[in-house]
Amino acid sequence: xxxxxxxxxxxxxxxxxxxxxxxxxxxxxxxxxxxxxxxxxxxxxxxxxxxxxxxxxxxxxxxxxxxxxxxxxxxxxxxxxxxxxxxxxxxxxxxxxxxxxxxxxxxxxxxxxxxxxxxxxxxxxxxxxxxxxxxxxxxxxxxxxxxxxxxxxxxxxxxxxxxxxxxxxxxxxxxxxxxxxxxxxxxx
Numbered sequence: 001x002x003x004x005x006x007x008x009x010x011x012x013x014x015x016x017x018x019x020x021x022x023x024x025x026x027x028x029x030x031x032x033x034x035x036x037x038x039x040x041x042x043x044x045x046x047x048x049x050x051x052x053x054x055x056x057x058x059x060x061x062x063x064x065x066x067x068x069x070x071x072x073x074x075x076x077x078x079x080x081x082x083x084x085x086x087x088x089x090x091x092x093x094x095x096x097x098x099x100x101x102x103x104x105x106x107x108x109x110x111x112x113x114x115x116x117x118x119x120x121x122x123x124x125x126x127x128x129x130x131x132x133x134x135x136x137x138x139x140x141x142x143x144x145x146x147x148x149x150x151x152x153x154x155x156x157x158x159x160x161x162x163x164x165x166x167x168x169x170x171x172x173x174x175x176x177x178x179x180x181x182x183x184x185x186x187x188x
Contacts, residue, residue, distance in 0.1 A: 015057075023068040033073070034077075042083055063092075073095060081105065085118070089114070107120050
């Protein structure tokens with residue numbers, strides 16, 4: 001535990017130094033953390049360990065940055081982050097991504113539980129792209145209209161676009177999002 005505390009303090013020291021320097025000259029809208037704190041069935045460490053080792057450091061940096069005008073704190077973590085979301089919210093981290101479907105994360109359930117407290121992005125199952133346009137349409141239409149209407153949602157895949165997705169299917173996906181948003185489709 002002493003080594004973990006020391007490592008966490010070193011990371012905080014580096015992060016605070018960068019935050020202090022960056023906020024001297026810049027207005028920052030969003031700060032991004034990259035943690036990958038979970039895998040398919042839940043967090044990599046227990047919520048108690050997260051609370052002990054990470055929360056105090058998160059609180060110091062988010063309090064500092066909030067005092068400098070930052071309102072959006074984004075965290076990139078794969079896996080099932082459902083147990084971590086309340087802990088992140090406790091210190092102001094309000095934008096989890098990618099909301100991985102294969103790990104059981106459900107953006108609609110999160111919106112219903114947390115309302116506008118969370119900014120959401122992702123949760124479009126990348127695996128739907130393996131099954132063609134109808135599967136893409138079904139996946140997108142099952143989530144995106146509701147989430148867009150509820151606000152604070154950025155539609156995107158629940159991770160990187162798989163390399164075997166055809167350009168044609170990806171264009172179809174983009175045009176479907178544009179259609180839902182009332183925008184003009186991409187030119188052919």
